[in-house]
Amino acid sequence: MALSITIDDRRALRALERQLDQVAKNVGRELERANISVQRATFTESKRAITDTYNLPQNRVAGPLSVRTAANRRGFVVSGNPTPITFVSYRARALTRGGVQVAIFKGKAKVIRKGFKAPSPQGTDLFWIRTGEAPRRMTRGRYDGKFREPIRPLTGPSVADHLNNRSVRGRIERFYFTRMNRELLARINRLQRNRT
Numbered sequence: 052m053a054l055s056i057t058i059d060d061r062r063a064l065r066a067l068e069r070q071l072d073q074v075a076k077n078v079g080r081e082l083e084r085a086n087i088s089v090q091r092a093t094f095t096e097s098k099r100a101i102t103d104t105y106n107l108p109q110n111r112v113a114g115p116l117s118v119r120t121a122a123n124r125r126g127f128v129v130s131g132n133p134t135p136i137t138f139v140s141y142r143a144r145a146l147t148r149g150g151v152q153v154a155i156f157k158g159k160a161k162v163i164r165k166g167f168k169a170p171s172p173q174g175t176d177l178f179w180i181r182t183g184e185a186p187r188r189m190t191r192g193r194y195d196g197k198f199r200e201p202i203r204p205l206t207g208p209s210v211a212d213h214l215n216n217r218s219v220r221g222r223i224e225r226f227y228f229t230r231m232n233r234e235l236l237a238r239i240n241r242l243q244r245n246r247t
Contacts, residue, residue, distance in 0.1 A: 081235075081238040081239070081242060082235070084238070085231065085234040085235050085238055088234055089127075089227065089230050089234055090119075090120065090127055092226075092230055093118050093127055093129065093223065093226065093227050093230070094117075096223060096226045096230075097116055097118060097129050097214075097223050098113055098116060100219045100222040100223050100226075101116075101210065101213045101214075101219055103157070104156065104216060104218060104219055105141075105155060105207075105208070105213055106141050106142055106153075106154045106155060106156065106157050107136070107140055107141060108140075111136070111140045112210055112213070114132075115131050115132030115134065115209070115210040115211075116129075116130075116131050116132075116210050117129075117130050117131070118130075126227070127227070129214060129223055130211070130214070131210030131211040131212075131213060131214050132209060132210055132211060133209050133211040133212075134209055135206035135207065135208065135209050136206060136207050136208065136209060136210070137178070137205070137206050137207075138151065138153050138166075138177070138178040138204075138205045138206065138207060139175075139176065139178065140207075141153050141154065141155055141207050142154070143178050143205070145166075145167065145168040146162065149164065149167070150162050150163060150164040150165070150166055150167075151163045151167065151168070151178045151205065153178075153205075153207070155207045155208065163180065163205065165180050165181060166178050166180045166205055169202075171204070172192075177204045177205075178204065178205040179202045179203065179204055179205060180202065180203060180205055181200045181202050182200065182201045182202060182203050183200070184200065184201050185200075186198040186199055186200050186201075187199070
């Protein structure tokens with residue numbers, strides 16, 4: 052004759068069900084808090100990813116950079132201003148024998164022989180290069196009335212260009228997924244501990 056044992060602990064199952072209901076009520080709030088926390092951390096990591104690759108200070112990157120919640124409320128959109136950044140921000144320097152030395156990428160300096168440093172119309176010093184176009188008559192400044200070759204400011208990539216860099220973009224994406232998973236697990240575990 053076979054012996055059968057039935058284990059039926061309805062009280063334990065009901066207690067577990069009540070516990071899971073309590074956790075479920077707070078999951079939405081915890082998801083929102085996790086999103087806010089990860090969004091702030093993603094902004095900081097985005098600045099670090101850019102400044103670890105490009106020769107820029109973090110405060111120069113922070114202004115044109117933004118991290119906002121995506122339209123579908125799942126994840127974030129990291130975007131940057133497309134305005135090019137002048138060589139001054141890339142810590143360029145004028146060489147004594149002429150030319151400009153700049154390192155757009157960290158550790159990769161290059162020299163632009165025809166570049167020079169001069170004040171902008173606003174009075175701040177910028178680095179310039181002649182355009183190669185035909186000379187034109189100047190209408191203001193110390194060369195007013197004289198024919199001079201046009202110049203343009205020397206600029207490097209914008210923050211939008213930085214975000215298009217494969218290594219920068221990959222680092223931000225990896226950080227987001229790792230941080231979001233860790234944050235959600237920690238918050239769910241905390242909810243479960245508090246409800247036991």
